Amino acid sequence: MQQAPAKKKKKVKVPRVINGIETMVEIEVDEDSGPGWGPNDKHTLLNHRITRVDGPLKVTGAAKYTYDQRLPGMLYARILRSPHAHAQVKSLNTEEAAKIPGVKAIIAGPLTEVRFAGAPVAAVAATTPEAASDALRAIKVQYEVLPHVVHATDAIRPGAAKVVDEPNESNLQQKNKNGDPAKAEAAFATADAIVDAEYISPRIHHACLETHGMVVDYRGGDAATVYASTQGTFTIPEDAAKELELPQSNVTAIVQHMGGGFGSKFGIGTEGMLACRLSKQSKAPVKLMMTRYDEFVMAGNRSGSWQKLKAGVKKDGTIVALQARQYRLGGIGEGSQAGQPYIYRMGDTYREVFALHTNEDSSIAMRAPGHPQASFAVESLMDELAYKIKMDPVEFRKKNLRDVVYHRQLDRGAREIGWANRNPVAGGSPGPMKRGMGCAVGTWGGGGNNQCKVDVTISRDGSVLVAVGTQDLGTGTRTFTRAIVAEEFGLQVNDVREEIGSSKLGGANSSGGSTTAASLSPSVKDGAIKARLLFSEKVAPLLDNAKPEEITFSGGNVIAKGKTITWKQACAALPAAGVIGHGEWRQDLQASGIHGAAFAEVEVDIETGHIRPIKLVHVQDGGLPLNRLTLESQINGGMIQSLGMALWEGRVMDAQLGLQLNPGFGDYKLPGALEMPELVPIIDDDDKREAVIGIAEGCIIPALGAVVNAVFNACGVRARELPITPDKILMGLTST
């Protein structure tokens, strides 16, 4: 076999953020790689406000989601769940259930020992949703109930029930430690003031409006199609093929539109495994969409946190030491939490990180896994330190953040919220309605990887297709995919059609870690550049044999050597199959490392404890903004979800029963229309990086800390446990 000649490389300088500092670094790229994005302010479509291309379908009900699939002969599946937090399944009697008209398949769950309430013990498929629900009620399960523990504080008590009943499996497991404990301890001696506090955040539910699930279209043949509500089109076929015992290449995953994931939807999951088995057993398509209750008890959640932080500060604002003991509360899972002191410099630091297990379902990734928890604690700590030494919280942060990007973002946000008008004395304003302001910062990566293979096809009739198997979670992927190609050819967004959401199309990465934009857009751009080159060669005869670099595309025209022809005229010169550019990822078209700063203003009614958010500001950088309209929407969404964590959201468990007390929207309080503050999303255009970076996760992080700190500034109550419900304000006022 002949080796392909090694591609010639060239070195280019690109801006990167290293250890929090924006700096220029040299990277290697292929010498023949095309041009870059060009200056951020020179685009004709990108960095403008483009309405989303799937908008018309979504606002009229025409967009078909996984939940909307209904196939001929399709069965409806339901999952029977354990009502006990810890139990052995002793027997499962499905005799009566099987007699119910319409019931086609019943399978026992994958577990014999359940370690949380809501664990699946059986699944049924029936011709109607009603028959499936009846069958669940008719299944008789005998359990041997075992001791359980669902509160973190109980789980570390001596003699606590063991979540995993093995000799070496303790409820508390040390995961890592960093720093020198003796050095940190000694450094406290140099501090003028010390804050020693515990911060607790509950488990947060993704609450995707479209629940987890899929429709498995398998009728006993040698191929299957799986319609899945997933963040990873390509995470479906392999696992589904295993369950169906088919070759992976015979299983196609389809993800046209999906109703929210927020980190919780990768792979087929237990529900997908059950759906495949039911389909295989009944030789009929099976739809298994989880119920809302299912979604709360077993679709995963953001892990809770319990953090003991002790920091020492000098009068001039220099932090000299930090000791941190961080518990990740991930149920039977590991949980996640960014290490302290998160993004601040705190002198001599020592931290220990533990997973603390309870009889609850495993936490899974949720938008910026581990970051809001760490940010809430460290931003609260920063605020407490600032008040203790009577230093302005914005100036105090700048003093302990060496990355100057935060400095400019803090200044920008402070101007927008009106920081100068803030009462520096906590609870200092007269009357029962107290206003206050707070701030916080956050960071994320957002770089891409090289999994996206994009085909850009230009046909002889002038139509343009960009195809890749990626998925659009509502982040605007379809829209920027079109826009990149349209801009390359001087066309309008609607002159290009995109085809996405199928594992039969070119490969693509999963949408996790805010990696989609930075993985996909370089490949789309590369495909467009390559198609442009091929296109230019074909149309050159119409333009006095102009060289490719002499041909420009603008306003629906192709121009060279003083000649202008229309797009349609030019395309007529293409061969019957048109031209296709095969796009590959280019490292130089993307980057990693983003910054955000959030400010909040709230009003606290000290007679009722009610908190009204007045205004939230979030300043976010992210290199080249592909689409300002959808990017602002994402920043808004980040602020709102962050606000939810601060004031309303949190799973509540009953210690005795081991059950979740709020497994529904009636009791788990999502942010709603009436609570919305004024929201100001600001794209930080001082970021001149000509590179695409994902921002989705970065913008959920800092608003949480800003709100918590605004509450303190307003009324003088330092809420160290989330969410800040009115009882916590009233209790706090009683004790101050």
Place this chain on the structure above:
Amino acid sequence: MAKEDDVKEKEQPSHDPSRRKFLKGVGIAGAGAALVDKWSLEIEAKEKRPPASLSGTVSLTLNINGENRTASVEPRTTLLSTLRDYLEPAITGPKLVCDVGTCGACTVLLDGKPAYSCLVLAVDATNRKITTVEGLGTPEHPNAVQAAFVEHDALMCGFCTPGFVTTISAYLKENPNPSLAEVREACKGNFCRCGTYPRVFEAALAAAKSGKTV
């Protein structure tokens, strides 16, 4: 059939879904959550009756988006499930999200007034004019609210969007020139998780100002 319920439904202001009205009616809106808990427990208890009492289907005709559609459903089948799981072809604009009247994603219009279709039995919806989001406009010919939603990016994943569009379309007929506060109030029965609220409000106000047909 179920005439009393029909009358109750008709008395409600268009933007006030039935559960909330019920809570206000008994004068303890502030204690809503606790009451709803109790209420959903009662529903659950009812559902735990032996399956034997739940058999049988009824044929019915529903007037949906100006067309008479027939389906054969059980008496317990909700209007939402009938639209999505029984009609052929299905109507899937209204989304199934909570199925217990807490989120608004399944909102349809009954004789022009918004209702959670997961809280309405199909057998109670005969003789009503049912309008779903599909009946308000099409991708090619959206109504003013739908057009404004696209223009103002009032959607992300889009799963709550049909509910918001339906609620606001009905509300603007009742109040063609609302304030921001009134729009918020109108939207209080609909949840969004992605965080589109500010742009939903913008879109509603822009649709009102556009003077176009809702």
